[in-house]
Amino acid sequence: MSFSFDLLNKCSGTNARRGRIHTGRGEINTPVFMPVGTQGTVKAMTPDMLHQLDVEIILGNTYHLYLRPGHKLVKELGGLHKFIGWDRPLLTDSGGFQVYSLGSLRKISEEGVRFQSHIDGSYHFLSPESSISIQEDLGADIIMCFDECPPYPATYDYVETSLDMTLRWAKRCKSAKKNDGSALFGIIQGGMFEDLRRRSAEETKEIGFDGYALGGLSVGETKPLMYNMVEATVPFMPEDKPRYLMGVGTPEDLVENIARGIDMFDCVMPTRNARNGSLFTSSGKLVIKNSRYERDDLPVDEKCACYTCRNFSRAYLRHLFMAKEILSSTLNTIHNLHYYLNLMREIRSAIEENRFAQYKKEFYALRDAGIEQL
Amino acid sequence: MSFSFDLLNKCSGTNARRGRIHTGRGEINTPVFMPVGTQGTVKAMTPDMLHQLDVEIILGNTYHLYLRPGHKLVKELGGLHKFIGWDRPLLTDSGGFQVYSLGSLRKISEEGVRFQSHIDGSYHFLSPESSISIQEDLGADIIMCFDECPPYPATYDYVETSLDMTLRWAKRCKSAKKNDGSALFGIIQGGMFEDLRRRSAEETKEIGFDGYALGGLSVGETKPLMYNMVEATVPFMPEDKPRYLMGVGTPEDLVENIARGIDMFDCVMPTRNARNGSLFTSSGKLVIKNSRYERDDLPVDEKCACYTCRNFSRAYLRHLFMAKEILSSTLNTIHNLHYYLNLMREIRSAIEENRFAQYKKEFYALRDAGIEQL
Numbered sequence: 001m002s003f004s005f006d007l008l009n010k011c012s013g014t015n016a017r018r019g020r021i022h023t024g025r026g027e028i029n030t031p032v033f034m035p036v037g038t039q040g041t042v043k044a045m046t047p048d049m050l051h052q053l054d055v056e057i058i059l060g061n062t063y064h065l066y067l068r069p070g071h072k073l074v075k076e077l078g079g080l081h082k083f084i085g086w087d088r089p090l091l092t093d094s095g096g097f098q099v100y101s102l103g104s105l106r107k108i109s110e111e112g113v114r115f116q117s118h119i120d121g122s123y124h125f126l127s128p129e130s131s132i133s134i135q136e137d138l139g140a141d142i143i144m145c146f147d148e149c150p151p152y153p154a155t156y157d158y159v160e161t162s163l164d165m166t167l168r169w170a171k172r173c174k175s176a177k178k179n180d181g182s183a184l185f186g187i188i189q190g191g192m193f194e195d196l197r198r199r200s201a202e203e204t205k206e207i208g209f210d211g212y213a214l215g216g217l218s219v220g221e222t223k224p225l226m227y228n229m230v231e232a233t234v235p236f237m238p239e240d241k242p243r244y245l246m247g248v249g250t251p252e253d254l255v256e257n258i259a260r261g262i263d264m265f266d267c268v269m270p271t272r273n274a275r276n277g278s279l280f281t282s283s284g285k286l287v288i289k290n291s292r293y294e295r296d297d298l299p300v301d302e303k304c305a306c307y308t309c310r311n312f313s314r315a316y317l318r319h320l321f322m323a324k325e326i327l328s329s330t331l332n333t334i335h336n337l338h339y340y341l342n343l344m345r346e347i348r349s350a351i352e353e354n355r356f357a358q359y360k361k362e363f364y365a366l367r368d369a370g371i372e373q374l
Numbered sequence: 375m376s377f378s379f380d381l382l383n384k385c386s387g388t389n390a391r392r393g394r395i396h397t398g399r400g401e402i403n404t405p406v407f408m409p410v411g412t413q414g415t416v417k418a419m420t421p422d423m424l425h426q427l428d429v430e431i432i433l434g435n436t437y438h439l440y441l442r443p444g445h446k447l448v449k450e451l452g453g454l455h456k457f458i459g460w461d462r463p464l465l466t467d468s469g470g471f472q473v474y475s476l477g478s479l480r481k482i483s484e485e486g487v488r489f490q491s492h493i494d495g496s497y498h499f500l501s502p503e504s505s506i507s508i509q510e511d512l513g514a515d516i517i518m519c520f521d522e523c524p525p526y527p528a529t530y531d532y533v534e535t536s537l538d539m540t541l542r543w544a545k546r547c548k549s550a551k552k553n554d555g556s557a558l559f560g561i562i563q564g565g566m567f568e569d570l571r572r573r574s575a576e577e578t579k580e581i582g583f584d585g586y587a588l589g590g591l592s593v594g595e596t597k598p599l600m601y602n603m604v605e606a607t608v609p610f611m612p613e614d615k616p617r618y619l620m621g622v623g624t625p626e627d628l629v630e631n632i633a634r635g636i637d638m639f640d641c642v643m644p645t646r647n648a649r650n651g652s653l654f655t656s657s658g659k660l661v662i663k664n665s666r667y668e669r670d671d672l673p674v675d676e677k678c679a680c681y682t683c684r685n686f687s688r689a690y691l692r693h694l695f696m697a698k699e700i701l702s703s704t705l706n707t708i709h710n711l712h713y714y715l716n717l718m719r720e721i722r723s724a725i726e727e728n729r730f731a732q733y734k735k736e737f738y739a740l741r742d743a744g745i746e747q748l
Contacts, residue, residue, distance in 0.1 A: 326418040
């Protein structure tokens with residue numbers, strides 16, 4: 001399998017690191033933000049637009065693709081890359097988190113999870129083995145172990161029991177993997193308990209994976225608690241493998257967790273917020289429907305070089321949003337993804353030049369100074 | 375004003391003609407199809423996509439833009455071109471047809487039309503003078519006279535009375551025009567009565583406009599009746615000015631009316647059908663949600679060179695449609711507009727090479743042979 005990770009350099013002032021993942025479908029420069037393509041499309045984006053944004057990897061959701069159009073169909077049509085017209089790296093999650101999110105519609109046992117489809121209520125069963133098999137059919141470059149994501153808050157006992165099962169599932173996932181074409185990442189759980197996080201990290205590492213993810217965060221806990229959990233876990237994760245914080249997060253979350261040694265992120269926030277008219281700028285969030293933008297000739301962010309900011313005013317974007325035009329989602333998504341991708345580019349440069357601690361200060365200063373203006 | 379029309383050549387077998395409109399913002403090769411950008415956007419398309427499709431002119435709707443975001447706002451922000459990021463020619467309709475479509479929400483008098491907004495029920499008044507003034511604020515390259523579009527069916531008396539008012543309105547529109555930056559087109563009415571169509575054409579011509587449109591067609595009459603009306607009217611329209619058949623139509627309508635001497639068309643059909651999953655191909659219509667396409671690896675049209683057909687299968691497009699993804703509208707619209715634009719390109723070549731009559735035969739043969747396959 002052609003998967004490897006080079007640690008290029010570390011920042012002296014923080015735990016931030018600059019790396020590069022090599023896959024058969026191209027390189028991924030880390031720290032990286034991965035746009036989410038839930039149902040086989042990053043919502044409102046063509047693959048061409050993603051290329052123009054220099055997106056190096058996108059994520060697909062196994063739960064959604066399993067239900068519709070079905071992994072067998074995707075495999076028959078040449079795999080997820082070919083199906084969706086995306087030739088760069090692709091990561092699929094295991095379905096574990098989505099199934100956990102179904103709440104009362106799912107039942108967890110040692111064997112796996114029985115759940116009902118959110119589309120038609122039909123019954124399905126996902127196990128470590130079937131999750132890996134589905135992901136291999138989809139054919140992503142990076143696939144994830146099937147885990148249990150405990151709720152928040154949860155008792156120590158619940159999290160410990162769950163963690164032990166997730167470790168047994170991790171072994172089953174590793175054994176189930178048949179195909180050499182994809183890298184398999186383990187997932188560290190342990191709720192909000194530092195010692196359980198540490199044990200999870202150590203035992204997952206012992207099983208041995210191509211990369212390690214932190215799961216079960218950004219599930220309702222406070223930001224400081226999330227950051228503490230990352231800080232408490234990273235020292236027990238291998239240096240020479242990518243570290244992926246799943247489902248995170250805001251621009252601040254990215255900056256904070258990169259400072260704590262995380263390499264990979266994914267989140268629906270830039271794309272979902274875009275569709276809701278909430279736009280990211282270096283000076284904070286801009287809510288485009290606000291009447292103050294009705295006659296505003298400025299771009300969303302004067303410092304931004306994206307297609308949207310180069311061509312359209314806040315007034316036009318507000319009009320498109322108010323008129324419920326599809327182009328509103330498209331232009332807003334281009335802008336928000338550009339913001340996230342550009343933030344990561346800036347951060348990578350800052351780490352390369354060993355000035356990430358300074359960059360982090362400026363990031364907050366710029367945002368705090370700007371909030372009044374928007 | 376920099377507006378002119380060159381008649382390049384005529385086809386010997388039909389009344390089809392190849393022409394070129396020159397405007398301050400570029401050339402328009404005729405016969406031309408103009409995509410409709412109702413609310414300041416061709417739905418689901420970025421201006422970049424329209425450029426890639428070689429769109430030379432788009433249409434904006436005065437009624438919609440007057441209500442939202444408002445012509446004064448658009449003017450303040452530099453005009454419609456700048457507002458929507460479109461640097462090529464732009465045509466606005468007069469609002470007459472839209473107001474007519476409001477049915478019971480509008481009341482017509484000699485002075486103009488009082489109507490209620492479809493957005494919030496507020497009362498408004500449009501007259502020949504205000505329509506021209508609004509269109510001048512929007513700043514399109516081609517603007518249209520404010521007319522009354524009689525219903526179908528309508529009595530001879532109703533249509534004759536309406537026609538006389540439309541002629542008085544046409545004079546008022548011409549007098550109201552203050553700005554030299556745009557061309558003004560007259561609109562020929564006359565319902566389904568050949569003699570009224572003729573009189574309307576002759577008297578509109580007498581007033582004198584930069585181009586002449588046929589209004590009040592494609593309002594529920596049969597195809598043969600529409601074609602007959604065009605055929606009966608064109609001989610009384612000037613040779614040296616563009617002829618525009620408003621709101622038409624299907625690919626067949628384009629072929630048939632080009633054969634009868636029409637130069638310009640607009641219709642929401644390619645864009646609206648795209649959003650509903652109905653795709654145009656050289657072999658007829660393809661309804662993408664049909665289960666026969668579930669595992670279909672072929673592009674929508676193997677002969678098509680559009681971005682959608684070059685990159686995606688029917689199976690993927692069906693998946694996007696079933697999953698209600700925004701990308702479904704985008705990719706389908708790219709394909710349908712490409713189909714229309716390409717049809718017009720082929721027709722222009724055929725007229726240039728004096729083989730349009732033959733092209734027309736092949737167009738029907740190809741479609742009839744293909745219908746079985748889809």
